[in-house]
Amino acid sequence: MYYKTIVLLSIAGRPVSTYGTQMLLRDRYAQLWHDRHGVATVPLRYCNIYGMDVAGETLCGLPGTFVRQLTADGSITVFGDGRQTRDFVHVxxxxxxxxxxxxxxxxxxxxxxxxxxxxxxxxxxxxVRDHVDPSAEIDFDEEYDGAVRDSHADISNARAWLDFEPTRSIEGCLGDRIAGVSR
Known part of the structure; x- marks a missing residue:
């Protein structure tokens, strides 16, 4: 079953998953070390990272998983109905x-x-399918219990304090990369 609310990743304090609990604890430990010991901590909460590995040969993240499924099995398997959303960020x-x-x-x-x-x-x-094998099937399997339905990152603090502005969109980046690694 999916949680029906959109999770704003900037909101801490009420995690709905083990992963969220780990993120919260990490943030709190960093804050504690900063407050008590003066350690200059800056915890970063990375969303769903995708892009090429260091050697430039393997596409990583969910797109890479789908490429590997497609090249090995001839189809892609998505858990749930596929309408769940994630915030994908390029490496x-x-x-x-x-x-x-x-x-x-x-x-x-x-x-x-x-x-x-x-x-x-x-x-x-x-x-992925359209760039690797447009005739391939996308199969939908059972959703897993406890999955967050939708996530959307509030990056306003990173914009303000890290001088961060994302420049790569997943739609714009995948075509050339997938074509290069799937052949």
Whole structure:
């Protein structure tokens, strides 16, 4: 069953998953070390990262998973109806935000790093399929219990304090990359 609300990743305090609880604890530990010991902590909450690996050979993240499924099995499997949304952020944008975190004067606070846009899992599956094998099937399997239905990152603090502005959209980035790794 999905949780029916959109989760704003900047809101902490009431996680609905084990992962969310881990994020909250990490943020609180960082705040504690900053407040009690003066350690300049800057926890970053990365959204769904995608992009090429260091060698430039493998597409990573959910798009990479779909490419691997398609090339191995001839189809893509999506859990749930595919209409659930995620905030996908390109690895190049993540690197820029991380550099911004290393140089910010506003320490002791957590920042969410995402694109600030929601994209459905079904859209990502279709983008991959259309670039690898347009005739391939997209199969839908049972949703898993406890999944968040929709997520959308509030990146306003990262924009303000890390001088962060995402420059890559998942729709714009996937075509060339998928074509290169799927052949």
């Amino acid at each position: 190049d944008d993540v690197v820029r935000a991380t550099i911004g975190a290393a140089t910010t004067r506003r320490v002791g606070k957590a920042y969410t790093v995402g694109s600030g846009e929601s994209t459905s899992v079904r859209t990502v599956a279709r983008l």
